[in-house]
Amino acid sequence: MNTATNVVEPRIRDIHVTEDEITAYLVDGRTISVPLAWSWRLSDATPEQRSNFEIIGDGQGIHWPDIDEDISVEGMLHGIPARRPMRGYSDVSAIGAGI
Numbered sequence: 001m002n003t004a005t006n007v008v009e010p011r012i013r014d015i016h017v018t019e020d021e022i023t024a025y026l027v028d029g030r031t032i033s034v035p036l037a038w039s040w041r042l043s044d045a046t047p048e049q050r051s052n053f054e055i056i057g058d059g060q061g062i063h064w065p066d067i068d069e070d071i072s073v074e075g076m077l078h079g080i081p082a083r084r085p086m087r088g089y090s091d092v093s094a095i096g097a098g099i
Contacts, residue, residue, distance in 0.1 A: 012060075041068070042064065
C-alpha cells in the first residue's frame with residue numbers, strides 16, 4: 001500500500017518576543033516557543049531591538065537587522081540554540097598568564 005502525503009515546509013506567519021521566550025506562529029496553525037536564552041544576541045538586545053525583525057525567505061526564518069541575528073524555523077523546530085562565540089586565543093592566553 002502506497003500512501004502519498006503532502007509535505008509542507010514549516011513557514012512563520014508572525015513572531016512575538018518577550019524577555020523570556022521567542023514564539024513563532026506558523027502558517028499551518030502551529031505555535032513554537034523557545035527560550036530567549038537560545039539566542040545570546042537577542043538575550044543581550046534591548047526590547048526595541050528585539051521588536052525590530054523581518055520574516056525572511058517566505059517564512060523560513062526571522063532576521064533582526066539591529067543585532068544581525070537570524071533564526072530559522074527549522075532551528076526552532078529541531079532545538080538548535082545559537083552558541084556564544086568563544087573568546088579569542090589571545091584573550092585565553094592572557095587570562096591563563098594572569099594578565
